[in-house]
Amino acid sequence: MTEYLRPLERRVLAMQADGLDAAEIGRRLKRSPHHVERIIEWTRIPRTRPPVRRRPPAIERRVLDLRAAGESHEEIARRFRRSPGFIRQVEGLAHFRKALDLLG
Numbered sequence: 001m002t003e004y005l006r007p008l009e010r011r012v013l014a015m016q017a018d019g020l021d022a023a024e025i026g027r028r029l030k031r032s033p034h035h036v037e038r039i040i041e042w043t044r045i046p047r048t049r050p051p052v053r054r055r056p057p058a059i060e061r062r063v064l065d066l067r068a069a070g071e072s073h074e075e076i077a078r079r080f081r082r083s084p085g086f087i088r089q090v091e092g093l094a095h096f097r098k099a100l101d102l103l104g
Contacts, residue, residue, distance in 0.1 A: 004047040012039050060094035063087060 005013070008029075015025045022033040022040070029036070055061070059080070066076050073084040073091075080087065 004050050005043060009039055009043050012036060013043060016040060056094055056097055060090055060097070063090045064094050067091060 012025055012029070015028070020028075022036040025031075026033045026036045031039075063076060066079075073087045076087045077084040
């Protein structure tokens with residue numbers, strides 16, 4: 001059941017299915033052969049749901065809080081020493097991630 005595997009786990013299994021050994025997979029992914037073998041073993045553990053999503057990065061949380069408090073993109077940009085466009089992008093990504101969490 002590969003639907004709940006992480007991208008790295010899916011890639012390792014695909015490389016293994018292509019006939020590569022753990023040493024070659026490790027070389028290509030800059031991991032040790034032992035680590036690759038552990039990843040393969042982990043994929044055999046049954047999973048009932050997708051991986052737990054981590055908290056959003058601190059800057060996303062802070063930008064959303066400041067926007068909710070009524071600060072403009074320009075004010076927040078000065079505070080973080082970034083451009084207003086960057087702050088808009090961070091805010092957009094934060095809203096996108098929140099929407100994904102609601103859907104998932």
